[in-house]
Amino acid sequence: MVRLITHNLLACHAKNCTSNNFPLQFKDIEIELREAEFNPDFIRGFLPKLEWKALIDAAKQLGDTSLPSEQPEMIDDEFLKNLHHVLLEIHIEEGAMICPNCQHVYPISNGIPNMLLAEHEIG
Amino acid sequence: MANKYLFLFAQTHEEFRLPEVQSVAELNGFKIDFLSPISELDVSRPFMIFGLENEDHARILARRCILIKSVCEFYARGKTYEELHNANRLNVPKWEKYIEDTSFKFEVSAYNHSIPQKRQREVVENFSYMALLGKIDMKNPEEIFVCVEEYVDKHGMTRHKHEGDGDCREIFFGRLIEEGSARQLVKKFDVKKRSYYGNTSMEAEISLLMANQTLAAPGKLVCDPFVGTGSMAYTTAHFGAWFFGSDIDGRQMRGKDNTPGILRAAEQYDVSKRIIDLMTFDVTRNPWRCGELFDAIITDPPYGVRAGAKRLGRKKPLKSSGSEPPHPDTPRPDDQPYIPPTKPYELSALARDLVLLARYILKPGGRLVFFLPTVTDEYEEVDIQTMLCDGMEVIANSLQDFGSWGRRLITIRKNTSERYPPPSFDAHGGSQPVDDPSVTHVPAHKDFRTKYFQGFRKELE
Numbered sequence: 001m002v003r004l005i006t007h008n009l010l011a012c013h014a015k016n017c018t019s020n021n022f023p024l025q026f027k028d029i030e031i032e033l034r035e036a037e038f039n040p041d042f043i044r045g046f047l048p049k050l051e052w053k054a055l056i057d058a059a060k061q062l063g064d065t066s067l068p069s070e071q072p073e074m075i076d077d078e079f080l081k082n083l084h085h086v087l088l089e090i091h092i093e094e095g096a097m098i099c100p101n102c103q104h105v106y107p108i109s110n111g112i113p114n115m116l117l118a119e120h121e122i123g
Numbered sequence: 124m125a126n127k128y129l130f131l132f133a134q135t136h137e138e139f140r141l142p143e144v145q146s147v148a149e150l151n152g153f154k155i156d157f158l159s160p161i162s163e164l165d166v167s168r169p170f171m172i173f174g175l176e177n178e179d180h181a182r183i184l185a186r187r188c189i190l191i192k193s194v195c196e197f198y199a200r201g202k203t204y205e206e207l208h209n210a211n212r213l214n215v216p217k218w219e220k221y222i223e224d225t226s227f228k229f230e231v232s233a234y235n236h237s238i239p240q241k242r243q244r245e246v247v248e249n250f251s252y253m254a255l256l257g258k259i260d261m262k263n264p265e266e267i268f269v270c271v272e273e274y275v276d277k278h279g280m281t282r283h284k285h286e287g288d289g290d291c292r293e294i295f296f297g298r299l300i301e302e303g304s305a306r307q308l309v310k311k312f313d314v315k316k317r318s319y320y321g322n323t324s325m326e327a328e329i330s331l332l333m334a335n336q337t338l339a340a341p342g343k344l345v346c347d348p349f350v351g352t353g354s355m356a357y358t359t360a361h362f363g364a365w366f367f368g369s370d371i372d373g374r375q376m377r378g379k380d381n382t383p384g385i386l387r388a389a390e391q392y393d394v395s396k397r398i399i400d401l402m403t404f405d406v407t408r409n410p411w412r413c414g415e416l417f418d419a420i421i422t423d424p425p426y427g428v429r430a431g432a433k434r435l436g437r438k439k440p441l442k443s444s445g446s447e448p449p450h451p452d453t454p455r456p457d458d459q460p461y462i463p464p465t466k467p468y469e470l471s472a473l474a475r476d477l478v479l480l481a482r483y484i485l486k487p488g489g490r491l492v493f494f495l496p497t498v499t500d501e502y503e504e505v506d507i508q509t510m511l512c513d514g515m516e517v518i519a520n521s522l523q524d525f526g527s528w529g530r531r532l533i534t535i536r537k538n539t540s541e542r543y544p545p546p547s548f549d550a551h552g553g554s555q556p557v558d559d560p561s562v563t564h565v566p567a568h569k570d571f572r573t574k575y576f577q578g579f580r581k582e583l584e
Binding site: 001002003005006008009010011012013022034035036037039041042045049051088110111112113114115116117118119120122123 | 341342365367369371373376377381382383386396397399400401402403404405408409410411412413415416435436437447448449450451461463464549
């Protein structure tokens with residue numbers, strides 16, 4: 001759980017934290033690899049939604065360098081499989097995600113991130 | 124011309140039948156000809172005749188619709204056997220190909236009634252004019268001809284021993300194409316046999332019907348922002364969709380073990396791989412980076428009877444304006460982890476917010492499928508309109524009736540590709556013009572919890 005597809009969609013949402021609030025930075029994390037079913041159409045369809053640089057940086061931090069630093073124009077099967085692995089098969093089970101701007105700590109325990117805001121962080 | 128097919132539905136959830144067949148047809152890219160305006164169809168009867176382009180479409184429906192018991196090629200109907208046989212004789216071209224050399228059997232049954240064996244034989248014998256020459260094979264026939272008599276529901280009254288068969292309402296005749304095979308999923312997802320569930324878990328049959336309303340299929344992305352114990356996660360994932368769940372209170376998702384309860388149950392159904400993530404957050408303060416992410420939202424918002432909906436904030440504002448709210452980093456005397464305060468989330472506000480959120484977070488054409496509890500005596504159709512906004516359209520509204528109250532499964536489609544900003548979840552009614560009916564009309568589901576615990580009595584003068 002907390003797969004990189006999810007990480008790529010989460011931004012800090014504390015009050016007034018509207019810039020430099022993405023991507024959240026991993027800290028003290030434990031990861032697990034688990035196989036997921038490959039659906040090339042889904043991966044291809046999801047490409048336009050991804051923030052590529054954030055994904056590459058996160059993958060690198062977790063030790064996966066299978067993806068090119070720029071989103072390629074030609075999409076082949078090998079690329080889709082690598083992307084599938086990065087998006088869906090790496091699970092962050094423990095640790096935290098920290099907002100690069102306001103430093104809010106979103107803890108992850110047993111694979112579930114706590115994205116709740118504190119009272120002073122809501123409008 | 125489209126062929127006519129006879130549908131036999133399960134004797135339950137009447138109002139859910141048409142939306143379900145429509146959804147499954149849309150998912151598979153074909154159309155159903157309802158043969159008369161939908162508003163004129165009598166959904167209270169378990170037999171319906173629809174036009175379909177071909178038999179394959181009938182099979183697709185029978186394999187995916189939870190409420191279909193079987194589908195037949197339709198040959199004839201009649202108020203009496205005489206009428207039925209006359210109509211059937213006119214349809215010779217439909218069944219003459221089975222005369223020469225097809226093994227067959229007849230199945231004679233009745234709805235709300237049981238026919239004595241002796242008369243069943245008589246009924247079969249009266250079809251002798253069809254002159255079927257093939258072998259009669261009771262075990263593995265190539266074709267099964269189905270004759271069903273429909274009787275009016277006596278609501279539990281027993282008939283006299285010697286009453287005979289009484290008057291049947293109508294008789295239907297056709298050739299069996301496929302028995303519904305999706306109904307057995309109701310057993311598979313039985314909550315009692317689930318390794319993890321709670322007191323607010325949704326019953327299996329409804330969770331399956333909801334999943335069908337979302338058009339769940341491989342590669343689709345579906346989320347539930349009030350996921351609770353995950354009842355709808357299992358069924359949507361079963362149909363192949365990827366699933367995200369979130370809740371303001373993580374305890375229900377987790378349960379007591381280290382492995383979250385939802386994942387344990389998902390494992391049991393072999394769908395844990397499709398549960399992408401579970402997260403703790405308040406849907407009105409959600410961390411989604413952008414909109415147009417999901418193909419569907421499926422949810423049963425808590426409406427206050429077993430559990431009430433909550434959102435972040437304080438029920439009563441802190442008294443003195445000078446005092447700051449407690450900061451998560453300041454040590455607490457009891458050494459407990461910081462838990463932000465929450466306040467109740469009134470149902471009609473929640474419903475409107477959910478539609479606004481859906482418009483932002485759904486892809487164009489995406490669906491919002493959720494339950495809304497309503498007070499039977501007070502419900503008006505305009506109640507649903509009060510929660511709509513531009514670009515969102517109600518496509519199905521099915522009542523599950525509990526007597527003085529009920530809950531409606533609402534399916535709303537995003538019919539715009541315009542991009543909207545994320546909703547603020549704060550301005551309720553303030554920015555809308557006063558003559559807007561959605562401001563002046565108070566829907567019957569407002570303050571549902573209070574009404575429920577008052578036993579739905581009118582307020583005393």
